[in-house]
Structure formats: structure tokens, C-alpha cells
Amino acid sequence: HVEAKKLRDSSVLLDAVLIGGSDNKKLRCLAKSTGGYCFKPESIKNALKLCELEVMLTASERPATSLPPLSALMRLAEQVFGSNQNFPLDLCTEDSVPARRSIPQLAQPVKTLEQALEASTKRAEDDSAAAANEGRSGAARLTPRGDRGAGGSGGRGRGVSVGNGAAVRPGRDENQGRVRRLLREMRGLLQSPHPAVGVYPSQHDMGFWRVVMEGPESTPYSGGTWLLYILFPDEYPAKPPEIRFETPIKHANVNSYGKICHPVLGRSYTTDSTVRSILEHIYGLLLNPDYVDPVDSSLALAFFQGEGDYEAKVVDHVQRYAQTTRAEWKDKLTNEGGGASSSAADGGAAAGGGGGGCAGGPGGRGGGRGGGRGGGRRRPVLRP
Incomplete structure (x- = not known):
């Protein structure tokens, strides 16, 4: 419980790889308490595949998960520590690997x-027309004195303030x-x-x-x-x-x-x-x-x-x-x-x-x- 709390408080993501015939249930529990993986490869081939997984190389590639309360997790561990059912091993075989985040x-x-080309062309034309109208409307509402030097019609990179409080955002040309x-x-x-x-x-x-x-x-x-x-x-x-x-x-x-x-x-x-x-x-x-x-x-x-x-x-x-x-x-x-x-x-x-x-x-x-x-x-x- 102490080790798990320290890991959680330090925002540590712990992955574990068990090697050999023994099964370290405490290590398995610690890894799961941080939202990490716990593997036990049964062959050199699976161990090599494990080292090549995107989700092992970059944690940001993993699906978003919510960690259970540490107290509840530790109580569960104490109750069923002799069983592997509640803390199953993650699989990395030829036919099964951990999931990656979706888009x-x-x-x-x-x-x-x-x-799609017809619809996108029409949408692009509408957007261009709207942008042009927005620019003309903004230019018409600019005050003739003072504002022109601070960010008038010549400033492409700054954006132009218009009468309704909106602005022509920088980067429009790039988009x-x-x-x-x-x-x-x-x-x-x-x-x-x-x-x-x-x-x-x-x-x-x-x-x-x-x-x-x-x-x-x-x-x-x-x-x-x-x-x-x-x-x-x-x-x-x-x-x-x-x-x-x-x-x-x-x-x-x-x-x-x-x-x-x-x-x-x-x-x-x-x-x-x-x-x-x-x-x-x-x-x-x-x-x-x-x-x-x-x-x-x-x-x-x-x-x-x-x-x-x-x-x-x-x-x-x-x-x-x-x-x-x-x-x-x-x-x-x-x-x-x-x-x-x-x-x-x-x-x-x-x-x-x-x-x-x-x-x-x-x-x-x-x-x-x-x-x-x-x-x-x-x-x-x-x-x-």
C-alpha cells in the first residue's frame, strides 16, 4: 500500500515484465494500481514483440483510463491476493496486444x-466568400484615426479588430x-x-x-x-x-x-x-x-x-x-x-x-x- 501510494502521488506509470517461472503478485498489483501493464512473455519471440509495441514506447499512445481509488484497490488486493483473476496479466502474443488509443x-x-470533392469545393467557396465579407465589414467599421497605426488593414500577422468584437485570426491564409x-x-x-x-x-x-x-x-x-x-x-x-x-x-x-x-x-x-x-x-x-x-x-x-x-x-x-x-x-x-x-x-x-x-x-x-x-x-x- 505504501509503495503504491508513493507511485500514485508521484504520477508514476509503472509497467512490469515478469521473467521466469515465478509470478510476483505484489509487482503485478503495483503496476495495475498505477494504470500500467504487467506482462509475462512465454517466449523470446513474444518478449521481442513486447519491446516493439507503440504503447510501450510512448505512453501517450495508450487509451485514456481512469484509476480506481487507491484505498478500494488495496482492499481488493488484500481480499483476493491469492487469486490472479482481479489482476490479470496483459497479453502480448502474435494474435493479441494491448489496445491503442482510438481517434x-x-x-x-x-x-x-x-x-466529397463537390461538397468540399462548395464549402471552400462559401468559406472564402464569408472571409471576404468579414474582411470588408471589418474594414468599413474601423475608425479612421488612431486605430490604423495600431493594427489597421495592413497588419496580416496581427489580425484586424472589427466592430462586433470579432477579429480576423492570424493563420487564415495557412488554413x-x-x-x-x-x-x-x-x-x-x-x-x-x-x-x-x-x-x-x-x-x-x-x-x-x-x-x-x-x-x-x-x-x-x-x-x-x-x-x-x-x-x-x-x-x-x-x-x-x-x-x-x-x-x-x-x-x-x-x-x-x-x-x-x-x-x-x-x-x-x-x-x-x-x-x-x-x-x-x-x-x-x-x-x-x-x-x-x-x-x-x-x-x-x-x-x-x-x-x-x-x-x-x-x-x-x-x-x-x-x-x-x-x-x-x-x-x-x-x-x-x-x-x-x-x-x-x-x-x-x-x-x-x-x-x-x-x-x-x-x-x-x-x-x-x-x-x-x-x-x-x-x-x-x-x-x-
């Missing part, structure tokens, strides 16, 4: 690209730049679509898209179809979008939470990088995974061992999780308001690829395309 945009309805860029990306994808990719932007947030991607033929991913999402940050295009697989996928360069390890989403991204080119790179990973710099070390090792186990694992995973067709995904997304992520996301943390977070940025794991089968069987770089 609210997944509940938003989506439209086809054509419908409009993001909107224009997103509209340009939509038009580009509509004019030159990827043959294996369907795009469905949100009805309420043009900076959130759902994507359906078919697996390429003559690969272990043939016959599978995956749901992904794209989340464009407020700083886009200065910062890259976040793209994750929602449907579980077993891939050397995709972690258990669908995060994709590729430089185009990190250090190789530029403001000139189009969404279509990024999607082409992701599709390229299905054609030619990078086994040399993986986020799923166990899967990469299975490939290099060359005993057929790698292909069998991937094919089995595709058969279990990725059999919803592209047409079925379109029907679910457009006819059910876009809330089709539950079945895909439920298994995302339980049956995805590797565990580790891959920023793809400076110092991160690159995930290029040069490590595929055609380049010879080089030894993988393993990073626990």
Missing part, C-alpha cells in the same frame, strides 16, 4: 471521392492553403486514380479520409483487401499525413497498430509529395517489403530462413482478416455512414504486423523498398 474521426460518415491543397489532391486522385485503391473522404472533415486497398497479384497479399485511414494534420502540407491500416495485416513494415514504416511518411516527405505518390509507395511495400529494416523482426527472420513459413503465415493472415472485397467495403462505407471500422479496428491491435513504432523521420526506421527479394537475402537489422 474520434473513425466514427464520421464518408462519401465517395466525387461527392486556406491546407484546404486548397486537399482539394488539389482530391482532384488529382479523381483524374488519375490508383487501380487498386479507393478513397472515401469524411463528410464532416475534409482532412480525414478512408482508403480501401487491394493486395497485388502474385504476392502473398493477393486476394486480400485492407481498410486504411489518412489523417491530415493542421500543418499539412508542411507536415506529412498519418496513414494507418485499420484492417489487420501481417507485414514486416507495418506494426501491430497499423502504423506504416516508410521514409515517404517521415524523412523523405516534402511539401511536393502527393497523396497518390504516397499511396503508391505503400502499395509498393505490399509488392516488395523491406525485410532488412523491419518493424516485425520475427516475420523478417521467417523470410530469411526461407523455409516457406513466412509465406504461409501471410497467406493465412490474409484469409482470416482481409476477405472483405473492395465492392463490399464501398457499400459498407457509403451506405452505413462510414462506421465500418469496428470490425476492422477490433482486430487491428490483436492481429496486426509487428509491434514497434516507426517514425520514418531522422533517426527512425526507414522502411525503403530496396530490401525485397530481388536484392538478395541480407541479414535484417534487429532493434529491440
Whole structure:
């Protein structure tokens, strides 16, 4: 009780990993009292996967939880300390990992690209017209003396005070730049679509898209179809979008939470990088995974061992999780308001690829395309 109180008072999040045959129930209780995890890996493979989990690398990736009152938790521990039922171990296996925090945009309805582009274009035009009217109204109500020098019509960075107390906020130009860029990306994808990719932007947030991607033929991913999402940050295009697989996928360069390890989403991204080119790179990973710099070390090792186990694992995973067709995904997304992520996301943390977070940025794991089968069987770089 004393140790748990000290940890809670100091805002310490304690995770525990039990090694060996014994079960330290006190340590398990302490970890749970702080809202932390307690694992007991049964193999080296599971222990390695544990070290690669995003939720272990960054606590902010964990779902929000409310801690029970410490007194009640300690009374429960005293009553049932001989039982593991109330303090179960967290699982980290090939088919089960702790959940990651979700994003609210997944509940938003989506439209086809054509419908979304038409609606977004009209909304952007209305916003521009409203901004122009606001600016003219504010300029008309400015007093001609004194105020002009303190923040008149020439100050773009300060904002202009208007008669009703509102102000033209700094950064409007930057936000409009993001909107224009997103509209340009939509038009580009509509004019030159990827043959294996369907795009469905949100009805309420043009900076959130759902994507359906078919697996390429003559690969272990043939016959599978995956749901992904794209989340464009407020700083886009200065910062890259976040793209994750929602449907579980077993891939050397995709972690258990669908995060994709590729430089185009990190250090190789530029403001000139189009969404279509990024999607082409992701599709390229299905054609030619990078086994040399993986986020799923166990899967990469299975490939290099060359005993057929790698292909069998991937094919089995595709058969279990990725059999919803592209047409079925379109029907679910457009006819059910876009809330089709539950079945895909439920298994995302339980049956995805590797565990580790891959920023793809400076110092991160690159995930290029040069490590595929055609380049010879080089030894993988393993990073626990």
C-alpha cells in the first residue's frame, strides 16, 4: 500500500515484465494500481514483440483510463491476493496486444471521392466568400484615426479588430492553403486514380479520409483487401499525413497498430509529395517489403530462413482478416455512414504486423523498398 501510494502521488506509470517461472503478485498489483501493464512473455519471440509495441514506447499512445481509488484497490488486493483473476496479466502474443488509443474521426460518415470533392469545393467557396465579407465589414467599421497605426488593414500577422468584437485570426491564409491543397489532391486522385485503391473522404472533415486497398497479384497479399485511414494534420502540407491500416495485416513494415514504416511518411516527405505518390509507395511495400529494416523482426527472420513459413503465415493472415472485397467495403462505407471500422479496428491491435513504432523521420526506421527479394537475402537489422 505504501509503495503504491508513493507511485500514485508521484504520477508514476509503472509497467512490469515478469521473467521466469515465478509470478510476483505484489509487482503485478503495483503496476495495475498505477494504470500500467504487467506482462509475462512465454517466449523470446513474444518478449521481442513486447519491446516493439507503440504503447510501450510512448505512453501517450495508450487509451485514456481512469484509476480506481487507491484505498478500494488495496482492499481488493488484500481480499483476493491469492487469486490472479482481479489482476490479470496483459497479453502480448502474435494474435493479441494491448489496445491503442482510438481517434474520434473513425466514427464520421464518408462519401465517395466525387461527392466529397463537390461538397468540399462548395464549402471552400462559401468559406472564402464569408472571409471576404468579414474582411470588408471589418474594414468599413474601423475608425479612421488612431486605430490604423495600431493594427489597421495592413497588419496580416496581427489580425484586424472589427466592430462586433470579432477579429480576423492570424493563420487564415495557412488554413486556406491546407484546404486548397486537399482539394488539389482530391482532384488529382479523381483524374488519375490508383487501380487498386479507393478513397472515401469524411463528410464532416475534409482532412480525414478512408482508403480501401487491394493486395497485388502474385504476392502473398493477393486476394486480400485492407481498410486504411489518412489523417491530415493542421500543418499539412508542411507536415506529412498519418496513414494507418485499420484492417489487420501481417507485414514486416507495418506494426501491430497499423502504423506504416516508410521514409515517404517521415524523412523523405516534402511539401511536393502527393497523396497518390504516397499511396503508391505503400502499395509498393505490399509488392516488395523491406525485410532488412523491419518493424516485425520475427516475420523478417521467417523470410530469411526461407523455409516457406513466412509465406504461409501471410497467406493465412490474409484469409482470416482481409476477405472483405473492395465492392463490399464501398457499400459498407457509403451506405452505413462510414462506421465500418469496428470490425476492422477490433482486430487491428490483436492481429496486426509487428509491434514497434516507426517514425520514418531522422533517426527512425526507414522502411525503403530496396530490401525485397530481388536484392538478395541480407541479414535484417534487429532493434529491440
